[in-house]
Amino acid sequence: MGPNALHLKMSRSNLMIVGAVFLCLFACLSAAAQVEITGSWAARNHEFLTGDGLPVDFTGIPLSDEGRIRALSYSESQLSMVERQCQGWPAFYLVQGPFGLKIWSETDPLKGNVISYTIGAWEDRAPLTIWMDGRPHPSKYAEHTRAGFTTGTWEGNTLVAYTTHMKAAFLRKTGAPSSDEATMTLRFYRHGDILTVLAIIEDPIYLAEPWILSRSFQLSATSLPPTGPPCLTTYEGSTAQTAPHYLPEKNPFVDEMTTKYGVPRDAAIGKPETLYPEYRKKIPPARLVP
Amino acid sequence: MRVFSIAALVTLLFVAALPRAAAQDRSAKASAPVEFTGYWVAVVTKDWRFRMVTPRKGDYQSVPMTQQARKIADAWDPKADEASGDQCKAYGAAAIMRLPARFHITWQDDNTLRVESDAGMQTRLFHFDSQPLSPGARSWQGYSMAQWQTSASLKVATINLRSGYLRKNGVPYSENAAVTEYFDIAPLPGGGQVLLVTTIVDDPRYLQQPFIVSSEFKKEADGSKWDPTPCTSK
Numbered sequence: 473m474g475p476n477a478l479h480l481k482m483s484r485s486n487l488m489i490v491g492a493v494f495l496c497l498f499a500c501l502s503a504a505a506q507v508e509i510t511g512s513w514a515a516r517n518h519e520f521l522t523g524d525g526l527p528v529d530f531t532g533i534p535l536s537d538e539g540r541i542r543a544l545s546y547s548e549s550q551l552s553m554v555e556r557q558c559q560g561w562p563a564f565y566l567v568q569g570p571f572g573l574k575i576w577s578e579t580d581p582l583k584g585n586v587i588s589y590t591i592g593a594w595e596d597r598a599p600l601t602i603w604m605d606g607r608p609h610p611s612k613y614a615e616h617t618r619a620g621f622t623t624g625t626w627e628g629n630t631l632v633a634y635t636t637h638m639k640a641a642f643l644r645k646t647g648a649p650s651s652d653e654a655t656m657t658l659r660f661y662r663h664g665d666i667l668t669v670l671a672i673i674e675d676p677i678y679l680a681e682p683w684i685l686s687r688s689f690q691l692s693a694t695s696l697p698p699t700g701p702p703c704l705t706t707y708e709g710s711t712a713q714t715a716p717h718y719l720p721e722k723n724p725f726v727d728e729m730t731t732k733y734g735v736p737r738d739a740a741i742g743k744p745e746t747l748y749p750e751y752r753k754k755i756p757p758a759r760l761v762p
Numbered sequence: 763m764r765v766f767s768i769a770a771l772v773t774l775l776f777v778a779a780l781p782r783a784a785a786q787d788r789s790a791k792a793s794a795p796v797e798f799t800g801y802w803v804a805v806v807t808k809d810w811r812f813r814m815v816t817p818r819k820g821d822y823q824s825v826p827m828t829q830q831a832r833k834i835a836d837a838w839d840p841k842a843d844e845a846s847g848d849q850c851k852a853y854g855a856a857a858i859m860r861l862p863a864r865f866h867i868t869w870q871d872d873n874t875l876r877v878e879s880d881a882g883m884q885t886r887l888f889h890f891d892s893q894p895l896s897p898g899a900r901s902w903q904g905y906s907m908a909q910w911q912t913s914a915s916l917k918v919a920t921i922n923l924r925s926g927y928l929r930k931n932g933v934p935y936s937e938n939a940a941v942t943e944y945f946d947i948a949p950l951p952g953g954g955q956v957l958l959v960t961t962i963v964d965d966p967r968y969l970q971q972p973f974i975v976s977s978e979f980k981k982e983a984d985g986s987k988w989d990p991t992p993c994t995s996k
Contacts, residue, residue, distance in 0.1 A: 507913070516971075516972075516974045517824060518824050518825065518826065518973050518974050518975050519808050519809050519824055519975050519976075520808065520809055520811075520812070520823055520824050521808050523808075531810035531814075532806060532807040532808050532809075532810045533807070534807075628913060628914055629912070629913035629914070630913065630946075630948075657951065659946075659948050659958075661913070661915065661944070661946050661958070661960070662913075663911070663913075663915065663917070663944045663960060666944075666960060666962065666974065668944070668946075668958065668960045668976050670946075670948055670956070670958050670976075670978070672948075672950065672951060672956070674951055682950065682951055682952075683807060684805055684807055684950075684956055684978045684980075685807045685808055685978065686958055686960075686976040686977075686978055687976065688960055688974045688975070688976050690974065729811070733811045733815070733817070733818070733821070734811075734815050734818070735810070735811050735814075735815060739810060739814065746806075746810075746814070747805050747806050747807060748803060748804075748805065748806070748862070749803065749804060749806075749861075749862035749863055749864060749880075749881065749989075750987065750989070751814065751862075752814050752815075752862050753989075755814070755815060
């Protein structure tokens with residue numbers, strides 16, 4: 473081996489080292505752009521997100537006319553039907569329900585990258601798996617489930633997850649409906665020990681505009697369970713072959729929000745314009761005075 | 763070869779550190795990771811009955827109040843607040859982002875972000891460059907210190923408040939309350955932007971635990987719907 477060959481070999485070595493440093497630097501910076509979201513996140517129910525205190529409380533939901541008709545036809549007695557007792561709530565419920573989040577990840581044992589994050593189930597909500605490995609969403613004809621199908625990516629320090637393939641279900645437990653065409657975009661923002669989840673729900677059938685809502689959780693040293701207790705069906709008074717419901721204009725609870733809380737009917741039945749400040753100016757003064 | 767490698771590593775690390783060092787030297791306005799300025803409208807998709815109408819006395823659901831706070835709230839008298847000139851108690855920094863309102867965010871100068879509300883006609887100033895030299899007079903909006911986060915968020919810490927209301931029906935926070943907020947921006951499907959504000963109110967006197975809520979806003983193209991209205995206690 474002559475001096476030129478030795479020099480060439482050294483130059484190649486140097487280039488490899490520089491390349492390795494570049495790769496390491498890039499990898500380190502990329503890794504640093506992500507935050508840890510796994511762990512137990514306790515619910516801080518300082519906002520009334522479930523909205524299930526009264527049968528007709530669709531305040532804050534921008535329902536379409538179709539959605540409103542369906543919502544007002546719903547009777548909560550349907551939940552006494554044996555076949556519906558364990559139907560559970562869709563993935564939206566993780567930002568509405570009163571429970572915390574237990575999040576864990578699955579890691580590729582060879583490459584070390586995260587394949588998926590899973591948000592544990594509750595008794596009435598299926599676990600939500602967020603696939604991080606770049607797999608595509610299935611065909612629109614594929615099976616729809618309660619949890620749906622979710623993929624995720626990191627945008628800086630924000631985990632962004634997109635859910636499709638959810639079964640037709642409910643936007644709110646009291647009967648505001650969601651179709652099987654509904655989708656949900658979740659954005660997870662971690663600020664110290666606070667995790668705020670922003671959900672943007674779209675439904676071309678039952679929503680007049682995207683429904684935007686968020687919820688914060690607090691990191692918990694106490695481990696939350698990854699699943700809830702099993703749901704068991706039993707006889708609850710519902711007779712076979714009946715589906716409790718209300719015919720149009722016959723829902724007896726439609727004015728309960730008005731009489732109890734002074735909420736105008738248009739707001740209680742989820743008219744989209746009631747979500748914006750100018751609507752407050754249309755409320756009769758008598759309703760604003762407690 | 764070893765010398766060359768070390769030199770290369772040092773050079774690379776130096777180059778990688780340059781943008782951060784440069785950002786520290788620049789003003790808050792110049793180093794803003796995202797654009798918060800513009801008109802934003804509150805979208806009241808939750809807690810509607812606590813925010814769009816004035817809740818009835820005694821309707822304190824979801825707020826982790828102390829017994830002392832409950833006594834004060836039970837004595838809420840909006841007419842007395844009006845009479846004493848305290849009709850802006852529900853428009854203080856701890857609660858203002860929960861109001862059905864529009865907010866106009868601008869740069870007052872290179873290191874001060876100005877946030878105005880049309881409801882209540884309040885002005886908040888987010889100071890990026892200074893700590894308060896002296897406590898000064900307490901005010902509804904207090905003194906806010908701001909900093910950009912590496913996650914492209916804006917963190918705002920507010921102190922020196924006048925005591926006010928978390929909700930219009932007299933749920934109190936004390937003058938020693940500390941408010942921490944995080945501002946984040948997200949794209950809205952089909953175009954547009956969402957501003958997400960996470961608010962944490964610490965007040966050991968009137969809250970059993972930090973009060974944590976988040977509020978959503980949509981960006982508007984202009985100020986055509988801007989409608990300044992004075993504070994009201996009802």
